[in-house]
Amino acid sequence: MRFASDKTSRPLLRRTALALAAVLVAVAGGTGAGSAVAASQPVPTTAEQEKGMTAGGPLRDPVDADASGRHRVRITLDAHRTRFDISGRGVVGQSYDGRYIAPTLRMEPGSTVVIQLVNHLGVATNLHVHGMHVYPAGQADDPFRCVPAGATATYLLRIPRGQQQGTYWYHSHAMGRTCPFRSAGGPDMTPPMVGDVENQIFAGLSGAIVVGDDRSLLPATLRHITAHTLVLKDMQIDRKGHIVQNTATTAINSDSPTVRLVDGQLRPVLSMRPDETQLWRIVNAGADIFYQLRLDGYRFTVVGEDGAPVARVTTATNLLMPPGKRFDVLVTACPRPGRAWLRTLAYSTGPQGDSYPQSRLLRLDVRGPRAARLPRVTGRIPTAAPDLRGAPIARHRTVVLSESADGNTFYINGRQFSGDDPSVFATPARLGTVEEWTVVNASREIHPFHLHVSYFQVMSVNGRPQPYAHVQDTVPIPYASHGRPGVVVVRIAFTDFPGRYLFHCHIGAHEDNGMMSFVNVVR
Incomplete structure (x- = not known):
């Protein structure tokens, strides 16, 4: 099915997208483990995979x-x-x-x-x-x-x-x-x-x-604090000691037991002094799975998301990190010695997706002489990208994400990407303009939507307007529920590079099996 969304007026566009999504929801029954696209051999338990570590x-x-x-x-x-x-x-x-x-x-x-x-x-x-x-x-x-x-x-x-x-x-x-x-x-x-x-x-x-x-964007007292880069990745290890791979006879199943690592280490220890503030640059650099991060007893002060400084500093108890997501956060240690765990909480990506167990990732040890407590960061980061809420919109488009009932084939606007295909959009985007895209998830699992080259600003999620906090390049699109699709509206400023801008689900198996396309951007 082809979905000619780039020439339709906005109200009709929305109605058509929702109607199409409802049809797609009805046929996407689902079998779970949305990232598994072929029969795979059973993976050893997490405890068995961690043996020897x-x-x-x-x-x-x-x-x-x-x-x-x-x-x-x-x-x-x-x-x-x-x-x-x-x-x-x-x-x-x-x-x-x-x-x-x-x-x-x-x-x-x-x-x-x-x-x-x-x-x-x-x-x-x-x-x-x-x-x-x-x-x-x-x-x-x-x-x-x-x-x-x-x-x-x-x-x-x-x-x-x-x-x-x-x-x-x-x-x-x-x-x-x-x-x-x-x-x-x-x-x-x-x-x-x-x-x-x-x-x-x-x-x-x-x-x-x-x-x-x-750190140079923060108040002067914070510009020389310790910074850590925390790269989150998971691996599945077969009985021969190899990372599980897609081959002619097996496939990666992201719902199988997995070993979660931080910087390639099993549950390492990060040390801080009491009252010390650090910057943690956190990256989900894995292929398929999500993290729902929590640091026991702490809150994260979010100063950057997806590489961009936030427009307004916020605090969060949990950080949802689909594949490809990044957060830059400040963490201030408690005033007394103690321990806390950075963990990923139990999380489900939907009835057609994966269900991940809780897992400990990193132990925070607070010890040593007390550090000088630095002022809390609030307000706006000066170099944040401009707010697009008042921008004139050159074109409205709709992107519909769907998948087959067996969870093995994935589509954008009813088309499976299979090489150097034409764009799902007949009309290119033009440099110097802002477009509004409605991203519709007709399946029963979350899809992290990613755009190459340019950031976007999230305007609404399932009809709820979003305050301007930051721009980003990856956003989870809620799954369809009770016959209604998940809908996220974003605005994109096309500034200075012509060419093909890919967009796709950033679950590796989904983009590999069709949930990908591009928009041509011209001068």
């Missing part, structure tokens, strides 16, 4: 990439099959430099970053700098680019001077239908592996990006 070591932040220069940075990423040491247990996966958590890339607004991607995998790959506002074609951030097995590719990223300071991430965006991604198999990869987004991120091909230093 030693929890409780001191937290070690990811290493920074070896780089040269401040305004012209050169980095080499060597993608290859790797045997990791995960808290004392050997596990086989894929890496960019021999570590399960890839090195953190440090960039400055206005700089040029040259990345040499060396592909020693048995399948094709590529690279995407998630959330970065860079050119989406050529040698820059082109997700349609294919780097064949054995090849080396140069990525040339010119970071705009106006790039927001904050936390981003990078990962393989190997869209398996755009070039030959399936390996022939062999001694190191038997049975043949599929090179796709889910497979390669899940195996280890992801890491954090830090642009500038967002």
Whole structure:
């Protein structure tokens, strides 16, 4: 079914979207485990997978990439099959430099970053700098680019001077239908592996990006506090000690038992002094699963989301982090020595999706001499993006997310993306304009909607207007319930880069199996 949404008036657009969504809800019965797209072998229990690991070591932040220069940075990423040491247990996966958590890339607004991607995998790959506002074609951030097995590719990223300071991430965006991604198999990869987004991120091909230093946006007393980068990833380990992969005979099932890691460590210990304030840059760099974060007895002070400073500082008890989500938060230790757990709470993505158990992630130890208590941060961060609530709207569009009843095939506006397809929109977007998109979830599981190149501002969720707090690049779309779809309305400013802007569900299995498209942006 094709959904011609880009030429319809707004009231009719809404009515048509809701009617279509109701039909799609009726046929999307669902089988659970929405990220499993083929029969998979049973995965050992979490306790069995953790056997041989030693929890409780001191937290070690990811290493920074070896780089040269401040305004012209050169980095080499060597993608290859790797045997990791995960808290004392050997596990086989894929890496960019021999570590399960890839090195953190440090960039400055206005700089040029040259990345040499060396592909020693048995399948094709590529690279995407998630959330970065860079050119989406050529040698820059082109997700349609294919780097064949054995090849080396140069990525040339010119970071705009106006790039927001904050936390981003990078990962393989190997869209398996755009070039030959399936390996022939062999001694190191038997049975043949599929090179796709889910497979390669899940195996280890992801890491954090830090642009500038967002501590510089805080009051002067907070500009030199300790900062940690906390990269959240999960792995499933089969009985041979390999990270589970999509192959010709099995598939990743994101509802299976999993080992949750912080910076590639099992339940590490982060130490703070009483009353000390730190900045935590938190990244969900996994392929499929959600985190519902809580730090027992504490609240998070949110100063950045998806790499952008917030318009107004807020506090939160929980942080919902679908795949691809980032938060920059301040945490102030209690005034007396003690311990607390950073945990992910039990969470369900819906009747057709996954159900995750509660899990401890990191232990906070408060000890040592008392630190000077710093003032609480409130109010507005000065460099926040402009509010689009009063912007003139050049075009309204609707994006309908749906899936088959068996949970194996996924659609946008009734179409399954399968390579270099045309856009679901007949009419391109124009630079210098603002558009309003209505994102409709007709399925019975949450889909994290992600847009490349540009941020968006959330205007409403299920009809409830949202105050302007920040811009973002990833938002969870509520699942359909009681015959009514989940609906999120966003506004997007198309500023200075023409090209194809991908948008998709950021659950790796869903985008790999069709829930992806793009909008053409022209001058």
